[in-house]
Amino acid sequence: MVDRAVVDRVGPLYPRDVPRSPAPGSAAPRSSAPRSIAPRSTAPHRTPTPGLFLGLIITLAAVVVYSAYITRQISGLRELQNNLVDRNRKDSLQLLRIQNDLNSLALAMRDMLDNDEPYPLTAWSAQFQRVRTDLDDALRREQQVAPVNRTAEQEQYLESSVIQFWDAADRTFALAQGRNQAEARTQIRISLRARQEALSTAVSRLLVQNNESEEQAARRIAHIYDRVQRQVYLFLTATLIAILFTSLYLIRSNRRLFAQLATLSEQRSELAQKLIATQESTLRHISRELHDEFGQILTAVGAMLTRAGKHAPEGSPVRAELREVCEITQTTLDKVRSLSQALHPVMLEETGLESTLDWYLPVVERQAGVRVFYEKSGESFSVKGNAAIHVYRMVQEALNNVTRHSGAGEAWVRLRFLPTALIVEVEDHGKGFDARAAKPGIGLVAMRERAELLGGSIEFARPLQGANGTIVRVKAPREKLDSHGE
Numbered sequence: 001m002v003d004r005a006v007v008d009r010v011g012p013l014y015p016r017d018v019p020r021s022p023a024p025g026s027a028a029p030r031s032s033a034p035r036s037i038a039p040r041s042t043a044p045h046r047t048p049t050p051g052l053f054l055g056l057i058i059t060l061a062a063v064v065v066y067s068a069y070i071t072r073q074i075s076g077l078r079e080l081q082n083n084l085v086d087r088n089r090k091d092s093l094q095l096l097r098i099q100n101d102l103n104s105l106a107l108a109m110r111d112m113l114d115n116d117e118p119y120p121l122t123a124w125s126a127q128f129q130r131v132r133t134d135l136d137d138a139l140r141r142e143q144q145v146a147p148v149n150r151t152a153e154q155e156q157y158l159e160s161s162v163i164q165f166w167d168a169a170d171r172t173f174a175l176a177q178g179r180n181q182a183e184a185r186t187q188i189r190i191s192l193r194a195r196q197e198a199l200s201t202a203v204s205r206l207l208v209q210n211n212e213s214e215e216q217a218a219r220r221i222a223h224i225y226d227r228v229q230r231q232v233y234l235f236l237t238a239t240l241i242a243i244l245f246t247s248l249y250l251i252r253s254n255r256r257l258f259a260q261l262a263t264l265s266e267q268r269s270e271l272a273q274k275l276i277a278t279q280e281s282t283l284r285h286i287s288r289e290l291h292d293e294f295g296q297i298l299t300a301v302g303a304m305l306t307r308a309g310k311h312a313p314e315g316s317p318v319r320a321e322l323r324e325v326c327e328i329t330q331t332t333l334d335k336v337r338s339l340s341q342a343l344h345p346v347m348l349e350e351t352g353l354e355s356t357l358d359w360y361l362p363v364v365e366r367q368a369g370v371r372v373f374y375e376k377s378g379e380s381f382s383v384k385g386n387a388a389i390h391v392y393r394m395v396q397e398a399l400n401n402v403t404r405h406s407g408a409g410e411a412w413v414r415l416r417f418l419p420t421a422l423i424v425e426v427e428d429h430g431k432g433f434d435a436r437a438a439k440p441g442i443g444l445v446a447m448r449e450r451a452e453l454l455g456g457s458i459e460f461a462r463p464l465q466g467a468n469g470t471i472v473r474v475k476a477p478r479e480k481l482d483s484h485g486e
């Protein structure tokens with residue numbers, strides 16, 4: 001395609017041969033005015049990852065340490081419960097059972113000493129035997145569940161006191177059986193009762209001791225609960241502080257990253273706009289130079305050759321050669337004019353976008369071999385100046401892409417004049433592409449930038465009706481078109 005080829009050819013001229021500002025006397029497009037890009041710091045900031053990792057590790061470490069601590073406290077509590085409280089309770093139950101047996105014995109002894117009973121003392125022997133069996137069982141069980149703070153002396157004392165009591169009881173019943181009732185009663189009064197009382201006192205002491213150690217355990221448990229509660233608050237505070245600092249750090253680095261991103265995107269956009277402006281002014285300059293300078297020279301050469309031909313004799317070979325050179329000059333002049341027009345159509349500034357496209361689309365059809373269907377709808381309004389250049393360039397690039405990449409032989413260009421906007425569509429039914437995954441080129445980027453300069457939008461979609469291909473849709477608000485057109 002001619003204009004594509006021309007653009008490709010003029011590309012390398014930018015740095016040395018072509019002035020970046022418009023030619024003297026030419027109206028500079030507004031976007032081509034040199035805009036300074038303020039140097040901004042792009043020094044790489046430290047990555048936030050180590051800080052975030054540290055925060056995460058501190059939080060996790062706090063959770064692990066605290067879980068271990070809580071587990072230890074809970075197992076301590078369980079141990080206390082099993083070893084002390086439960087054992088104490090079971091032991092106290094057995095001690096109460098012993099106490100009860102001792103009380104039964106005391107009552108029996110009181111009855112035995114009361115002389116008003118008609119029975120002999122041996123009548124109580126069976127009751128004593130029953131109590132003895134129960135007492136033995138209770139003592140055995142009590143020994144099994146005796147709390148850990150019970151001393152061996154205490155155990156021994158209890159045991160020996162019981163043995164002594166039953167010895168005395170056996171002896172008393174032996175006396176009673178030998179018909180020595182009075183002696184037996186004396187034994188009960190002075191020996192058996194005293195032993196029963198001593199035993200009862202010992203058991204009571206053990207009960208009191210159990211009670212005390214139970215109270216002690218309750219105090220220790222309450223202390224553990226208090227400590228755990230304090231640690232919970234401490235842990236929560238420490239974890240909250242770690243989370244707070246990590247979150248603040250995350251927010252700060254996120255903000256910094258976004259600010260950096262915004263700066264970079266702004267710089268990129270400014271650069272792209274500057275490139276667009278430079279490209280436009282360069283193309284316009286070359287187009288004018290071609291049209292004005294070369295055009296005039298070639299016109300003058302043609303006129304001089306025509307004049308010189310008239311001086312040559314009719315039918316002479318010189319006259320024929322001069323006519324031939326004159327025709328070549330005319331062809332070159334036509335080519336230079338069409339090249340100048342292709343680079344920057346003067347029509348854009350003079351008659352606006354619509355008539356430029358009216359002229360341009362048949363040229364594309366001819367030169368690129370793609371059939372272009374041109375549709376216009378709505379009440380047309382004039383689009384001129386920079387706005388016209390931007391829309392024209394977008395159509396040009398979209399059609400370039402159709403011929404270069406789509407493989408389609410037909411394209412549809414639609415201009416939709418809406419009351420508030422202009423919609424331009426370029427559609428092909430070629431192979432299609434995904435704009436986000438497309439091989440990066442300058443074309444799509446420049447189209448996006450131009451759409452942004454127009455305050456509008458651009459989208460690359462698939463055509464409707466499920467056909468393959470691409471539809472490039474540009475939407476530019478009318479007010480922006482008007483203000484850009486001034």
Ligand SMILES: Nc1ncnc2c1ncn2[C@@H]1O[C@H](COP(=O)(O)OP(=O)(O)OP(=O)(O)O)[C@@H](O)[C@H]1O
Nearest residue numbers: 401402405406432433438439441442443444445470
């Ligand atoms: N109409 C289309 N059909 C199929 N593929 C397309 C079409 N338009 C663009 N592409 C794909 O998108 C890519 C990027 O297009 P873009 O115009 O940005 O770059 P380019 O045409 O390769 O080069 P240039 O910078 O000269 O325009 C192309 O290489 C092509 O693969």
Ligand SMILES: [Mg+2]
Nearest residue numbers: 401441443444
């Ligand atoms: Mg392209």
